[in-house]
Amino acid sequence: MSESLGGGNGLRVLVVEDDPSLQVMLRYNLEKQGYRVEVAGDGEAALTALTAFRPSFVLLDWMLPGSLSGIDICRRLRAMPGGHELPVIMLTARSEEVDAIRGLETGADDYLTKPVSMATLEARMRALLRRTQGPSELLHFEDIVLDLVKHRVERGGRSVQLGPTEFRLLEFFMRRPGRVFSREDILRSIWGENIHVEIRTVDVHIRRLRKEINGLGERDLIRTVRSAGYALDSEGE
Incomplete structure (x- = not known):
């Protein structure tokens, strides 16, 4: 594990991932940092959680079971009221640059290729969260x-x-x-x-x-x- 994210301070993170072992790993490490974590195993559950859980951050798997992929979820999320302001990191097994660019063009703010390193994920989350904060002016x-x-x-x-x-x-x-x-x-x-x-x-x-x-x-x-x-x-x- 890397250094702490600085405390999640109860920030709500939605993890959209169908791999049970990765679900457990992400939940454990994020909750250890002070985040509140909700897990969705498919696209339909993700859409429900976006409304009911109202996350402050989304970790989104590209490949999901069912008819809705991570790309579909990202498009729908960005179309929701306030959806443009929600930080999204896409998790993908696809390592080709064209796939990463497609994810970014769909609306993701960043992407990570599986297997996910928690040290790298924490660094990316810190950077993305810093970009949502700023001085009064x-x-x-x-x-x-x-x-x-x-x-x-x-x-x-x-x-x-x-x-x-x-x-x-x-x-x-x-x-x-x-x-x-x-x-x-x-x-x-x-x-x-x-x-x-x-x-x-x-x-x-x-x-x-x-x-x-x-x-x-x-x-x-x-x-x-x-x-x-x-x-x-x-x-x-």
Whole structure:
């Protein structure tokens, strides 16, 4: 086991996993850290738990018995009221990069390949939970307003629904407008120095951020700089 997550403080974690041995291992270790844990063994049970248990964090297996896969559950979760703000880590036996990217594009914030290392899982959970917290302040850029306390984003007065990673990514850019950051810079700043994440993960989250903040007729304020990276820029694309 790795160092503690710092105490779960009763935070509710929904584990969606059909493997009984993995269920037991995850429940034991998470409860040991102070989390309240609910386990769902299939997609239907997961949908019920999302409403009844109201988790603060979801660990979601890709392959589930029955007609609903982890991908299906993630799509439905993101469509629920407040679902964009719920951190989701997908657990998958698939090791191909294309599968990981598909999971991220569906709405997962992160992914881990089985067998799951608790040390790695704890590190990823810590990083993701840090990205959902922030100091008390508003950030402004052009017609975008980011509220770090209420975890809300508006553009031109309309509400913008962002997942935890996209929210942290937008905050990162809004604190440094006009500056170009490489994918490596973004990985280190958003995910941390000691967590291995594929470089293409940055592109996936940039696409998702663009899709959400750019409404019909609105300028794309995220500029892609060939061979250099990305910037939040008034000139945009």
